[in-house]
């Protein structure tokens with residue numbers, strides 16, 4: 001049995017003390033897991049745009065001080081009473097959408113949005129309403145049920161899954177959010193069909209993973225749209241067949257795309273988090289059957305709009321969270337897809353950095369220079 005079991009662990013974490021501030025590397029205390037909780041030692045984490053969104057102060061659920069992070073890979077250090085799904089030593093991925101298998105959402109095949117701990121998770125606390133982190137005498141909030149920007153974290157047992165130990169954690173950590181989300185948006189939410197035409201706004205990790213999903217589904221045309229043309233060369237490696245930069249056109253991008261595709265696309269995806277692009281993506285869809293999927297997360301107070309006629313005439317507006325994957329059932333299968341060389345996670349890793357350089361990872365993302373920077377503890 002490990003010498004840390006049942007004890008408070010002091011370790012390194014990147015603390016967000018307030019919105020818009022750089023994260024600060026601090027020594028924090030991590031309490032032992034309570035019943036139905038698991039304490040993990042994270043080995044790797046990456047930064048998703050949603051971490052930056054919450055840090056920007058635009059997230060209505062954002063609370064500070066907080067330990068952000070939700071794309072991670074690690075090893076179970078200890079488990080609380082009643083935990084049966086994982087054990088110390090297991091290689092695991094924390095899950096921001098849990099799967100309790102008991103709530104009505106879990107029992108429905110129509111959704112992956114388990115609601116068992118959603119309320120407490122949104123308030124930044126564990127299911128019993130308390131936190132496991134402290135620093136300099138102050139309590140720190142949890143984030144998205146994961147808080148992977150810490151060497152050790154505590155999560156609910158339904159928010160963690162064991163994966164094939166042969167899979168490198170510095171790659172499969174990406175399945176905790178961005179890659180799974182984009183891939184599933186195409187396969188599960190939109191259900192892209194063979195021979196179809198697709199367009200994806202935002203060629204970050206999420207949008208590039210949509211490209212892989214569209215390709216896996218047999219799409220014929222996959223158009224990548226970004227205002228940073230440096231993304232186009234990279235995206236050729238993710239199934240994209242052609243590219244459009246909205247800055248190259250005077251007219252609305254939906255008009256450009258409808259002309260380019262003989263009346264519109266079969267499937268479009270918004271992976272930026274901009275409500276004007278969400279509208280353009282819907283209006284770029286083909287009359288009668290085009291499906292537009294919102295993946296990006298828009299800031300507090302933002303609303304989408306379009307003429308209802310767009311829907312009356314057969315376009316469909318959808319959205320996806322974690323690509324529609326029921327997390328505990330699906331993440332181990334996605335890990336196996338990586339191990340079997342079907343899902344090329346290594347293509348998303350543009351930088352490997354020590355954990356202490358986490359602020360650089362945010363800067364690289366904002367400058368459009370990284371797809372994912374994987375941080376090593």
Ligand SMILES: NC(=O)C1=CN([C@@H]2O[C@H](COP(=O)(O)OP(=O)(O)OC[C@H]3O[C@@H](n4cnc5c(N)ncnc54)[C@H](O)[C@@H]3O)[C@@H](O)[C@H]2O)C=CC1
Pocket residue numbers: 048049050053177178181201202203204205206207225226227228231246271272273274277294295296297298320321322323365366368371
């Ligand atoms: N629904 C869900 O479950 C999830 C949603 N997200 C959201 O997906 C979005 C993308 O996340 P990441 O790929 O991590 O971000 P990222 O920052 O790596 O990529 C965003 C891309 O959008 C491009 N972009 C920015 N403005 C644009 C514009 N006006 N037109 C076209 N392209 C533009 C950027 O150049 C960049 O390539 C974020 O909003 C994030 O919060 C992320 C993960 C899960």
Ligand SMILES: N[C@@H](CCC(=O)N[C@@H](CSC=O)C(=O)NCC(=O)O)C(=O)O
Pocket residue numbers: 048050051059060061062097113118177297320321322
């Ligand atoms: N807290 C935000 C909502 C943020 C959001 O939409 N999150 C996505 C995941 S983004 C991952 O990187 C999501 O899955 N949402 C489902 C959920 O139940 O939160 C707000 O309050 O607007």
Ligand SMILES: [Zn+2]
Pocket residue numbers: 098099100101102103104105106107113114115116
């Ligand atoms: Zn559930």
Ligand SMILES: [Zn+2]
Pocket residue numbers: 048049050051070177178
């Ligand atoms: Zn994310």
